[in-house]
Amino acid sequence: DIQLTQSPSFLSASVGDRVTITCRASQGISTYLAWYQQKPGKAPKFLIYTASTLQSGVPSRFSGSGSGTEFTLTISSLQPEDFASYYCQQVNSYPLTFGGGTKVDIK
Amino acid sequence: QLQLQESGPGLVKPSETLSLTCAVSGASISRSGYYWGWIRQPPGKGLEWIGNIYYSGSTNYNPSLKSRVTISVDRSKNQFSLKVNSVTAADTAMYHCARRANYGSGDYFDYWGQGTLVTVSS
Numbered sequence: 001d002i003q004l005t006q007s008p009s010f011l012s013a014s015v016g017d018r019v020t021i022t023c024r025a026s027q028g029i030s031t032y033l034a035w036y037q038q039k040p041g042k043a044p045k046f047l048i049y050t051a052s053t054l055q056s057g058v059p060s061r062f063s064g065s066g067s068g069t070e071f072t073l074t075i076s077s078l079q080p081e082d083f084a085s086y087y088c089q090q091v092n093s094y095p096l097t098f099g100g101g102t103k104v105d106i107k
Numbered sequence: 108q109l110q111l112q113e114s115g116p117g118l119v120k121p122s123e124t125l126s127l128t129c130a131v132s133g134a135s136i137s138r139s140g141y142y143w144g145w146i147r148q149p150p151g152k153g154l155e156w157i158g159n160i161y162y163s164g165s166t167n168y169n170p171s172l173k174s175r176v177t178i179s180v181d182r183s184k185n186q187f188s189l190k191v192n193s194v195t196a197a198d199t200a201m202y203h204c205a206r207r208a209n210y211g212s213g214d215y216f217d218y219w220g221q222g223t224l225v226t227v228s229s
Contacts, residue, residue, distance in 0.1 A: 001170075032213040036154075043203055043219035044154065050212045087154055091213040095169045096156040 002026055002090050006099035012107045019075040021102045023088035028068045032092035035064055035073045038101075039084045047086075048073065078104070109133040111204050111220035119198075119227050125191040129204030129220055136185050137162060142207035142214060143187045145178060147200040148222075155200075159207055160187060194227045201225075 003026040013019050023033065031051035036044035046055050048064040051071055061076045075082055083106055088099040115127035129143070136143060144159030158168035160178045168176050177190045191198060201224050205216040 030212075034213075034215045036216075043205075043221050044216075046215060046217045046219075049210045049215045053210070055217070089154075089156075089216070091215060094167050095171070098154040098156065101153045 001095055002029060002093060002097055004088055004090055004097055004099035006086075006088060006102050009100065009102060011102060011104050013078050013104060014107045015078055015080055017078045017107075019078050019082075019104060021073045021086055021088075021104075023066075023071040023073070023099050025069045025071070025090060029090045029092035031067045032090055033064075033066070033071050034089045034091065035062075036087045036089065037082075037084045038087065044087065075104075109206065109218045111206065111218060113202060113204050113220045113223040115202075115223060115225070117224060117226060119194055119225060120229050121195055121227055122193055125189070125194050125198060125225055125227070127189045127202055127204075127223060127225070128186050129188070130184070130186045131206075132185070134206075136180060136187060137182050140209055143178075143180070144205050144207050144216065145189045146203045146205060146216070146219075148203070149197075149200045157189065157191075157202075196227050199225065199227045 005024045007022050033051045035048040038044045052064045063074045085101050085103045087101050110132045112130045119125045142159040145157040160166045175192050180187045201222040203222040205219040207214045208217050
């Protein structure tokens with residue numbers, strides 16, 4: 001199985017901050033990676049696919065990069081609605097796996 | 108607009124079978140090229156992929172659950188289902204259904220249901 005390790009697990013930040021979350025894969029997955037945002041009690045929201053392509057309707061302050069084993073999700077200027085948990089997911093091979101999540105909280 | 112809605116018992120006894128249904132509206136579950144999947148999330152924890160079924164009927168399951176899981180489709184009702192047998196407290200989780208679609212390079216979960224909480228307890 002491909003393990004995805006996210007860091008940090010928890011991040012405290014202020015509105016306007018630049019935030020970066022890292023996702024490391026235990027083996028190369030090319031760019032078969034997605035990022036999801038989840039707010040409490042809600043379903044995950046599909047943000048980014050193929051590591052760097054924004055899903056339609058996702059604000060441009062979100063960006064993704066990386067390939068192989070190291071990936072990043074960056075929020076260029078954190079907005080109040082961005083406080084949530086973020087998960088990476090690989091679709092390179094079965095079983096599909098998710099990272100452990102990063103909770104972005106208000107400082 | 109595609110919508111998915113999970114339904115099923117919120118409480119299941121240990122050793123019994125958990126059965127959930129995902130009703131799909133806004134698109135045909137038989138349309139070619141799509142997967143229909145289940146993902147769960149224990150309280151306060153991360154996401155775990157359970158399995159998915161392709162429009163053709165072929166299935167893939169997480170090996171950690173494979174011997175206990177069955178995903179099936181009811182095309183007449185435009186819905187798909189999940190069964191997990193021999194449940195224990197470790198199966199207590201929010202269960203989400205989702206559509207997996209091709210985005211050129213990979214198939215991703217783009218539409219999700221709100222989820223249904225299943226508690227395993229006597």
